[in-house]
Amino acid sequence: MCGIAGIMYKTPGGGDTGKDLIDMLDGCQHRGPDSTGFALYGAGHDGELLLRFMIVTDDGGTASIDAIRKILGDYNCEILDEETEGGNYRVRVRFTGDLQKFAYALEHGATVISIGSSLEIIKDIGGAHDVDDVYHVARHTGTHGLGHVRLATESDVKPEAAHPFWATGFSDVAIVHNGQITNYWKMRRRLERKGFEFRTDNDSELIAVYLAEKMSHGVALKDALRDSIDDLDGTFSFLVSTKDEIGYAKDRLAVKPMVLYETDDMIAVASEEVSLNRLFPGKALNTMEPAPGTYNTWSRSTYPNNQ
Template identity: 55%
Template sequence: MCAIAGLLFKKARPAHFPMTTGSALTEILDATLHRGPDSAGWALYRPPLEGELRMRFFIDANGDAQKEIAAVHTALEAQGATVLDGEVLGCTYGVRVGFAGDVLALTRAIERRVRLVSIGASLDIIKDVGQPYALAPRYAIHEFDGGHGIAHIRLATESGVHPDTAHPFWACGFADVATVHNGQLTNYWIMRRRLERRGMVFQTENDTELIAVYLAYRMSRGADLEEALRTSLEELDGTYSYLVATRDAIGYAKDKLAAKPMVKYEDEDLIAISSEEVGLNRLFPGRALATSEPAPLTYGLWRRAA
């Protein structure tokens, strides 16, 4: 059992909304903590960097972190990426790099030498073992005030409790695509082998990563995000509710059985999503919200205004 969360401001964050994006996502997660106390994570979207990438890597916070950081710099420089600045946060090392080449080629060149968490002009994924209120100060989540993001808390059922098995997952090799997911894909290995034969790369055996890679593959072949969401309902078997985020949008899909809950609230300023209504109530205390739950076998998409 897990919980998902999403928040998108259609334009700027309204003055009457008192929380930063990071704080709001953290509140949703904490309100649904009974669904997943093992680990937590956020996919946060900042204004895109022109000619630059944000990259985050796992490092061993209890080991020789400086050696791993040096390996990151060496791997990036070998591919023509210039490290502009870097910062250690918890068990991760985040860098801003100058790079104008192909992200997929860069990923394949360095993935066996370093442990990638995410790459994007906008995207930055933070995830670790622990609960949202404990992790948020460590990773400065409350300071994030970008236009949108998705988040997740996890109760491990099929793999160990480690930072790299926490959600969100990045679509390996494709900038700015991330997913969170509650449920299980029953045709995981069939779909993974099919995508691998088409050149796609996986970092884990987590089915949430497969959703991200599947959507990125469809978009790399010319589909827009809405079309990729639609076909995912035809090709991904199982019971699930998932969220996907890109540089300017959040989308969802819900399987035909609709056994995994998802509740949303929308007004003229924002769309907020949680696994349970109690998560949305944290954002608007004392208000009676007009929420709704997506119907079975449906998908949806919200974009930020240009």
């Protein structure tokens, strides 16, 4: 009940991640009118973390932000800069230590959207342009990013349930997913026994944590994606991103669409070709549809001259 999109630039310095993803998502907004989200990767700095939170804005956000600042203080974070934007509080900190412990502490006291050195997730109810109006997504440039539009069936369309999902406890991992994981509870309990926490009952969050857990043991993203096709039941087409990679996996039943387009300068993936064509109006694109049960990754580091 969704549309997904992803883009990675091969060129030095990257491209207009925000603007391009807005165009792509606007092109498939019919697949999900309720909420829209973006995972945007910019240039990160070692030892620094970029944190985004949802806050309660009734009091101008004071109570929420105070609670967050207290936890940041508990973990000896140095606040470098901070701002509020729409219903979000965005803060850049200097942090060294156990990220998972820190992340769970933040999760227990606040609503975390994303944590990463270069990742920022922006998501809220409404269409791509609605979210851009509040959060100025179009201003974001960077190396790569993911996007998602969603049709919700829960009683209250909450921004928390919007995609992308951040892999709670793991820096810079984000996921967007179209489909349904049918062995969700089995997989979730397995991960919970290993000490992982889940914030929602959304099966897409599970994929994010599942992949991040594998990568934390040194498994390459590509191998983690290969395993996911065996381990996850159901119908899925999902995109995952890390600090310098994007990848996809598709279930063996080929139920959820995905179209891919690659040039010398970029790689773009979307649920429908109409989204890709938004980036290249008036041009017939030489696209390809990944086969059922396949996966792949692209890494910024493999492209020359882009460091």
